[in-house]
Amino acid sequence: MITVLCLHIATKQASYRYRVGAFLPYWKEYGVEMHAVSIVGKNYIDKVRLALLAGKYDYVWLQRKPLAPFLVNMIARRSRLIYDFDDALYTRQSTHVGKLKDKHPGSPAYISRINHLLGKSSLVFGGSTVLCEYAQGYAPPERVFLVPTALERPPLVEPLFREPGKVTVGWIGSNGNLPFLRLIDKAVYEVQRKFPDVRFSVMCGKSPEGLQAQWEFVPWSPETELQWLESIDIGIMPLENDEWSRGKCAFKLLQYMSHGKPVIASAVGENLTAVEHGHTGFLARSEGEWQSGFEKLLIDGKMRRTMGAAGYARFLSIYERGVVQSQIARLLGSN
Template identity: 25%
Template sequence: MRVHFWSADMAGSAFYRAVMPSMALTWLGHTSTHGFRLPPNWQSYDTVVGCRVAQTDPSRMWLKLKDEGKRLVLDLDDDYFHIDPSNVHARRVWDTDMLGRLAHNMQLADLVTCCSEPLAAVLRDFAPRVEVIPNGLPAQYLGHPRDYQADGRPVYVGWAGTSSTVAELPETVRALNRIAQYGRPGGVMVRLVGIGPEQAMGLGLRGRQVGALGWVERLEHYLHAVSEFDVWCAPYRDSAFNRAKFPTKWLEASVLGIPLIASDVEPYRRVIRHGETGFLVRREHEWGKYLKRLVDDPDLRQRVGMAARGEASGSIMQALHHRWEAAVRVPTKVAA
């Protein structure tokens, strides 16, 4: 079987919804490629998985692929029908025309795939067949060794995000600034991945103990950067857009064995057992409370991180590749 994952771009979501599943299908012996352009020999492919196909020219090509008899799978990893008003740029991009094309392209598809059941519930208003395939990571990351004791070195408290999630970060700014000044032996360093120093300062993060790495292009480099976190913070507001998301920060932190502190919102409350596999924050002051507990107690970091790693063992691509294979497979024609 020949499959191409056609992504709208190669930003963060493409790693999970194009690069990872494409790689997983090659493990099963299929020819699978990915990119933000169709391959020159696209006519020889059996299936095209279109990630967020909604712009004008790609939509025309989507219709042509349908007319050519290709199996079409349209994949979404966010609820573009309920973009948060604070994300002005995204609201401008996903205007009425864009959403109309997206809805039409979903109807043309043989199958719509997405990353979460709450998102599937939204998409079923627009498409007859919707299937949930969660995000996953390769199994080798489960074996990444960790130094939970941090003797003689700083404890690293981290946050990672994008332009669409940076609006969530202010909820933790006060706690991050305070923990960066905490006087434990070796100190505490705050590390931000996905935004630069100027943006961090604009949000109110201050001090020599706060570092901002900026956008990291490749997935393996990103995972290497966040693997240095000893504690991971994932703030989210309770919005329709966020409720439809996959808990990707839980996946990344858990596979790497890093204890996660997350807002008590869907989808994180669905995957975190409070105090066992992570911590859920209901009120702003609790960010500082749980940060201090984890910074002070290396045994707690290890216990929570290892419990979370055990929970994440079912979210590896080696456990999900057959689900992608079933989604992209062209049905066998039954002889008359």
């Protein structure tokens, strides 16, 4: 049995839920025993105590949050260190404004911690190709592996809303990502003028503001998320073409694909890998391409069904929880 101490971020965060929590009930099936501990809110003494425990485990899996170099060195001397990250923490977030503090991604102090941690890791799990490429600048390439964010195959659920003959376009995300909807505001507005019966729905913590286009707001909750995803007909993921966005893991697209929905996404970063253009959806580089993608899918119901089925098959073969967990188990067993 391989033993792993997982030091993870807060359980309420999506990164934890899908890159740690989703795997926990199943590890013993793969010959792995994982002890998971949140390091959020731990004082320095508690972190030192956890670092001293590293020698009792085959691996210490540090999820996302970079620890101080002193603690990283303590762990690396006692066990094999895994660093798992799913955001471009070495750069400023797209929506961050103002001066960067040391605790903010992209600050010199944060970058220094990330780079030191990568160099000390026995294994690095990057959630996107761009993140892996960055990691290979500080860790030997043979230690760095692309590990997609994983989702369970969703159960059959009743749609949250469904009106016969009415097509729904949906976006789901955190409050901090709402500004990305501005990138396609003109395209959505023009589509709404041309197709007034189409619903545009957003599931989030708050309603989008300052947009010309009209969005129906559905408050996010874990109880209704799957029903909302089942309700929509087309899923979208607009992104800035900046360093932070290029590191993203295309997670929204995986959510849509897991429910058999065709997608339209900005041709940025991991979206280029997740979407097979013209087969599972459309990649867009301009507002004109966004509008064209919308119109093709809105007009052609057969295309929506065909692309949605292809996206679902791609999800099952690459991103489904069991597929990804098997990949991780093989890496743990071979290092």
